[in-house]
Amino acid sequence: MSESAELRPVVAEGDAAADMAARVVENLGAAVHASPETLRLPLLCLLAEGHVLVEDVPGVGKTVLAKALARSLDLTFHRVQFTPDLLPADVTGVNVFDRQSGAFRFRPGPVFANIVLVDEINRASPKTQSALLEAMQEGQVTVDGATHMLVRPFLVVATQNPVEYEGTYPLPEAQLDRFAVRMTIGYPALGEEARMLAEQTTEPPLDHLEPVAQHEEVVAAIAAARSxxxxxxxxxxxxxxxxxxxxxxxxxxxxxxxxxxxxxxxxxxxxxxxxxxxxxxxxxxxxxxxxxxxxxxxxxxxxxxxxxxxxxxxxxxxxxxxxx
Incomplete structure (x- = not known):
């Protein structure tokens, strides 16, 4: 790097974002037993306005990670369980007839949240999987010719099991390319796994997780990352x-x-x-x-x-x- 770049001062927004990231990673560590680098990756993806594909075996904390991230940042959270009979409208939303007004009214689907957990994304049909493409790339959904903007920030955390293929629909290359990051959590170390068993059979830490950042801080950090x-x-x-x-x-x-x-x-x-x-x-x-x-x-x-x-x-x- 050039000398001028090395001497460039860190702006106040950057310091605030770094402090927020440290708090969030520590908070995530209370609910998910993984390395700090692993826990930081979905947060980086959120700040970079990308999306995360978590590919790992069942039971290592994929769902807990997404929930813990939403709670740590005090963001809205929706979960969608992908199944073969799920329809695109079950994800994006649908127009319903309002008898009082005599007109159709849009009922938003679960994709209208800051963090959307798409569980077992490869179990839904390609048609339903493709319902996420516009949302992930453009931050909007189009239903019956009308465009509806999604809330910001917007992060899709999709999970899939890499060792089970029966009854699944592998993601096409075009959709894989929409995910900024693919990550794994992995099995915890011996001591960590023993501690996790004790926690989950008494008082799961996720139930008591409190926010350590606010929506405005996240938005400011995203803007700071762009600069x-x-x-x-x-x-x-x-x-x-x-x-x-x-x-x-x-x-x-x-x-x-x-x-x-x-x-x-x-x-x-x-x-x-x-x-x-x-x-x-x-x-x-x-x-x-x-x-x-x-x-x-x-x-x-x-x-x-x-x-x-x-x-x-x-x-x-x-x-x-x-x-x-």
Whole structure:
């Protein structure tokens, strides 16, 4: 980074956002037993105006994480259980006839909330899955030709089980590309799991979780993340990284331009909570795998040899010189 960037003072909004992030991560840790880096990822996604796909085995706290994030930030929360018989109108809302007024009135669906948990997203039909596309990309839904804006901030936290495929509809590449991040929670350490069993069989911490931030603080932090400075050399670093994935013989599909936008937005949010008003290469490098891996498709030959997309991302990072 240039000397002027290193000497740029951290603005007051950035300090407030960093303080808020520290409080939220600590609060999440009371309900979900995972590393601080894992708990910080959905918050970064919210600040970057992205969406999160949590792919993990059942029972590790995916639903609790989404609920705890909403309660910590005092945001509205809705949960939708995706099933094969769910219809798009069950997600977006529907026009109903009002006898008193003699006209149709829009009844908002569960997508009208600050944080929307879509549980087992791959269990609904592709038609219902696609009902989320407009909401996730444009922050709005269109019903019977009328457009309805969603509340802000807006975060979709979708979950899916990576080891069960019977009765599921895998997400198409276009929808996977709408998720800024794919993350896992994983099993807790031995001591943490024992403590979790004691907590959940007496007084679950989620029941007593209190807000540690307000809506206005979240909105201010999102605005502050947008204003974080990114040098041109880092823009070119991200583009070089994406082009390396597109040229890789191990991949049938490389990173899209949308993935580069998501990577830089997440990097700006990370810089903010690290009390910087500029992005450094480590911000990009640390987020490359959760942002890029789920968007890449392995070539058949690479899949047959046991190569993973995470290994390909690591290879791309090692082969792409970071700016200094």
């Amino acid at each position: 974080v400075h990114v040098e041109e050399s880092l823009n070119r670093f991200v583009v070089a990284l994406l082009r390396h994935t597109r040229a890789s013989e191990r991949l049938a599909l490389g990173g899209s331009p949308r993935s580069g936008i998501a990577l830089l937005r997440l990097a700006k949010a990370r810089a903010l909570v690290e009390r910087r008003d500029f992005v450094v290469p480590e911000d990009v490098i640390s987020l490359a795998t959760p942002v890029l891996a789920h968007r890449l498709i392995l070539a058949p030959e690479a899949r047959a040899t046991g190569v993973t997309v995470e290994e390909v991302v690591t290879e791309a990072l090692e082969a792409t010189p970071a700016p200094v």
